[in-house]
Amino acid sequence: MPGTKPSSFASLHDVELCSHAAAGEGRAFGELARRHGSAVRYLLRRMGAQAAEADDVAQDAFLTAFQRITEFRGEGTFAAWVKRIAARHYLRRLQRDRRLSELAAEGGEEEIEIAAGDADHRIDLDEALKALSKAERLCVSLCFGAGLSHGEAAEALNLPLGTVKSHVKRGLDKLRARLAPTEGAVLEGRRGNG
Amino acid sequence: MADDFERRLERLFSEAPELPDCAAFAQGVERKLNRGWQTRRWLIGCAGVTGGVVGASQLVYSNLYQRIETAEDSARALSAGLSQVAPSAEMVSALSGGFGVWVAVGLAVLLLGFALSRVIEEI
Numbered sequence: 001m002p003g004t005k006p007s008s009f010a011s012l013h014d015v016e017l018c019s020h021a022a023a024g025e026g027r028a029f030g031e032l033a034r035r036h037g038s039a040v041r042y043l044l045r046r047m048g049a050q051a052a053e054a055d056d057v058a059q060d061a062f063l064t065a066f067q068r069i070t071e072f073r074g075e076g077t078f079a080a081w082v083k084r085i086a087a088r089h090y091l092r093r094l095q096r097d098r099r100l101s102e103l104a105a106e107g108g109e110e111e112i113e114i115a116a117g118d119a120d121h122r123i124d125l126d127e128a129l130k131a132l133s134k135a136e137r138l139c140v141s142l143c144f145g146a147g148l149s150h151g152e153a154a155e156a157l158n159l160p161l162g163t164v165k166s167h168v169k170r171g172l173d174k175l176r177a178r179l180a181p182t183e184g185a186v187l188e189g190r191r192g193n194g
Numbered sequence: 195m196a197d198d199f200e201r202r203l204e205r206l207f208s209e210a211p212e213l214p215d216c217a218a219f220a221q222g223v224e225r226k227l228n229r230g231w232q233t234r235r236w237l238i239g240c241a242g243v244t245g246g247v248v249g250a251s252q253l254v255y256s257n258l259y260q261r262i263e264t265a266e267d268s269a270r271a272l273s274a275g276l277s278q279v280a281p282s283a284e285m286v287s288a289l290s291g292g293f294g295v296w297v298a299v300g301l302a303v304l305l306l307g308f309a310l311s312r313v314i315e316e317i
Contacts, residue, residue, distance in 0.1 A: 042210035
């Protein structure tokens with residue numbers, strides 16, 4: 001493993017790159033950051049972070065992942081593991097800035113008007129998420145983007161489990177209405193369009 | 195149990211497009227990693243040198259020189275005795291001069307620096 005040329009890292013599997021990174025090979029970890037950086041940054045944006053803040057948190061998350069690389073056993077995917085770290089980093093930042101309690105106190109009735117998904121307008125996940133309240137968006141992103149269970153999300157958000165479940169349910173209902181209208185709308189995840 | 199829509203939603207979340215600056219982002223992460231390592235190395239090095247200097251000064255100013263001078267007399271007596279037994283006792287007499295003290299101090303500095311570096315690295 002040691003002595004692998006940096007140029008050959010691109011052909012290695014994530015688990016192999018993690019082994020190199022665990023041996024202190026920063027370039028191997030750089031390849032992991034290149035592969036999964038966008039997914040992590042997107043998740044943070046979907047959780048409600050501004051682009052610059054998302055990038056900042058994502059970098060911190062990758063640095064934490066590097067420090068804890070030996071804890072990654074390859075049971076799940078590396079991307080999922082880093083996403084969980086990033087989500088928790090973002091929540092800690094919200095907590096530190098006292099923004100988390102505001103979100104927690106927020107009711108689920110907030111409704112942001114966006115154009116309804118219809119067949120003429122291809123609607124993507126990011127647009128659909130704008131229809132959710134901040135709390136709903138956060139809960140849905142944690143559970144479906146970062147892969148946390150309802151219980152884990154409740155613990156991370158310091159909210160009662162029932163509250164998280166209702167945020168998720170309301171969020172899902174809104175997304176279902178936007179992303180999977182009953183007739184003819186095109187379900188289109190934003191793919192490769194930056 | 196997750197329905198079709200929930201599975202589809204999970205897939206949509208995982209299908210994030212590649213951002214145009216993903217290479218720059220990765221380089222930023224690498225740069226931060228390298229900076230972290232360099233800072234750590236410098237800190238360990240500085241701590242080792244400081245520890246070594248403090249340790250050496252403590253050795254020098256703690257009457258060690260006088261004690262070694264006293265020991266020198268004993269060593270001379272010993273070497274005189276040994277020279278009668280074995281003529282190759284120059285080693286003992288060479289180390290018994292002032293030079294021996296500085297060798298000992300130098301070794302002590304190295305040893306302390308190394309020990310301190312190891313401790314900090316473990317922390």
